Amino acid sequence: MQVVILAGGLGTRLWPLTKEVPKPMVPVAGVPYLERQLQLLAKQQLRNVLILTAYLGEQIESYFGDGNRLGLSIQYSREREPLGTGGALREACPLLDEIFVVVYGDSYLPIEYAAVGRRLALSGTWGALVLYQDPSGETGVRNNVALSGDGLVTRYDKTAIEDQELQYIEAGVLALRRQALALAPSEAKFSLERELFPHLIERRALLGLPTQQRFYDIGTMDRLKVIEQLFA
Numbered sequence: 014m015q016v017v018i019l020a021g022g023l024g025t026r027l028w029p030l031t032k033e034v035p036k037p038m039v040p041v042a043g044v045p046y047l048e049r050q051l052q053l054l055a056k057q058q059l060r061n062v063l064i065l066t067a068y069l070g071e072q073i074e075s076y077f078g079d080g081n082r083l084g085l086s087i088q089y090s091r092e093r094e095p096l097g098t099g100g101a102l103r104e105a106c107p108l109l110d111e112i113f114v115v116v117y118g119d120s121y122l123p124i125e126y127a128a129v130g131r132r133l134a135l136s137g138t139w140g141a142l143v144l145y146q147d148p149s150g151e152t153g154v155r156n157n158v159a160l161s162g163d164g165l166v167t168r169y170d171k172t173a174i175e176d177q178e179l180q181y182i183e184a185g186v187l188a189l190r191r192q193a194l195a196l197a198p199s200e201a202k203f204s205l206e207r208e209l210f211p212h213l214i215e216r217r218a219l220l221g222l223p224t225q226q227r228f229y230d231i232g233t234m235d236r237l238k239v240i241e242q243l244f245a
Contacts (some may be wrong), residue, residue: 014127015110016059020047020118021067021092021101026233035069037118038076039231042244046231047073048083049244050116055084059126063108065101067092099203102194109191120185121240122228129188132222139193140213141220142166144181145228152228153236154182158221166219169210181221184228193218 020037027036037047047064054062062085066073070091080087090105102109112134114126122143133141144158156179159168173179183206196212197203213219229240 014059014130015061015063015113016054016126017063017065017102017105017109017113017115018047018050018118019098019101019115020064020073021070021095022118027231027237033069035066035072036231038069038072039237041231041237042241044244045076046121046240047077047118049121050118051077051080051083051085051087053121053123054126057126059114060085061110062087063090063105063113064088065090065092065105067095067101096202098205099194099197099209100201102189102205103197103203104201106191106194111191112188113191114186114188117185117230119232120228120230121243122184122186122224122226124186124224124226126186129186129222133188133190133220136220137218138165138213138220139190139196139216139218140210141188141222143184143186144221144223145184145226146181146223147227152182152230153233154230156180156182158183160221160223164221165217166210166214166221169206169214169219171206181223182228184224184226185230186228 022036038045074089092101112130114130157171158181159178161167197209231237
């Protein structure tokens with residue numbers, strides 16, 4: 014199973030840590046955060062990795078190289094200009110497998126990634142989102158996903174506040190069929206969340222996969238401290 018890591022974000026909320034290093038290279042308990050993700054992939058024997066880079070991407074490519082040190086085979090696709098999460102994937106389309114798992118470069122969710130791809134392959138859908146239910150608010154992320162009784166995503170909204178229909182949080186891992194990218198707008202720059210997911214939801218083609226495993230992320234300084242404690 015191919016795993017694609019979105020590692021092109023600017024990391025503005027971690028400034029000044031990200032002034033001279035890309036967000037995925039911010040140290041977490043003495044190790045670049047992206048290395049934590051790659052170690053998890055290696056442990057699961059998911060060796061086929063594609064990293065999508067942009068801001069200061071040469072640092073990522075230089076540090077990890079072909080991935081042999083970690084027992085991985087790593088390829089790269091670097092954006093020439095910011096293209097958003099969807100645009101970065103579409104630019105890398107020639108390197109994508111028919112079905113692939115996507116991991117956000119600032120999230121950590123220790124689940125079996127290949128199982129997400131298998132669930133998508135067995136379904137009639139074009140995408141699958143891993144979801145986490147967080148009634149206690151431990152992640153600090155607002156609920157943004159609604160799920161139907163038959164397990165399909167019916168709504169995705171990161172702007173809503175205290176909306177009872179939204180019971181889940183996107184957990185930073187998903188799987189896609191390559192053909193799903195054809196539903197995206199023609200513009201080079203687009204977002205998976207804003208421009209692609211609504212098309213999949215409209216077609217009843219986005220599967221929701223709840224997990225009981227809490228996810229972590231390094232999106233803010235406070236969340237960075239939490240994941241530091243996890244690895245320390």
